[in-house]
């Protein structure tokens with residue numbers, strides 16, 4: 078059965094887009110049929126994929142508005158097993174245009190349902206906010222991953238997020254589960270133990286994944302060249318961490 082996984086945090090710069098791109102690519106390299114969705118009107122993931130949002134006609138916006146089917150907006154990427162749904166700035170109009178439409182938070186779920194049988198995994202990138210598209214992403218997901226950056230104070234952000242998660246579980250998607258907190262941009266293999274006190278660790282609402290993603294310049298180099306880090310330098314620390322993380326994730330959500 079297809080598993081839909083969203084990458085959620087209201088904090089800018091914790092690595093949501095990078096994590097979505099790299100998990101999806103790593104799963105595809107493991108020959109898992111994967112659909113990656115840019116669920117953020119800022120379209121960073123679409124740019125990451127080397128697509129200029131202004132130059133494409135069919136995006137997630139068109140699917141939201143019922144002007145295109147999911148199949149029409151999905152594009153095959155240069156990576157076998159990896160399909161992508163781009164977004165564009167017009168997605169900003171969606172919430173306004175759908176303002177009084179009942180059930181608008183479930184439209185992304187319906188879009189995914191149209192094609193989910195073609196895929197084993199669906200990965201959704203979401204905006205740095207707790208607004209409409211983040212709620213749509215969680216409403217469409219079986220699992221969410223909560224990235225946190227090792228270098229910033231994330232504790233409060235994680236507890237605000239917990240409130241929204243509970244609201245989504247209560248009102249929109251009782252099946253939503255949290256796979257865990259993924260610590261990103263860590264030095265070496267250090268996890269939260271190094272910079273959070275025991276008391277602070279206890280306040281983190283969801284358990285941390287064992288694998289952490291190291292801070293690695295290769296990640297930025299890869300994103301500038303529009304590639305996942307594994308295709309830039311498969312031996313880099315970050316590429317290896319993404320392979321380890323994908324194995325841990327698949328076990329967790331099996």
Ligand SMILES: Nc1ncnc2c1ncn2[C@@H]1O[C@H](COP(=O)(O)OP(=O)(O)O)[C@@H](O)[C@H]1O
Pocket residue numbers: 088089090091092093094095096121205261262263290291292293294296297300315
């Ligand atoms: N593991 C990492 N090592 C080094 N830089 C990283 C790593 N993960 C993300 N980055 C960089 O951090 C910045 C923010 O990441 P991004 O994925 O855009 O965050 P978000 O989507 O949460 O706003 C980007 O420049 C990205 O290349």
Ligand SMILES: [Mg+2]
Pocket residue numbers: 093094095117121203204205
């Ligand atoms: Mg982003």
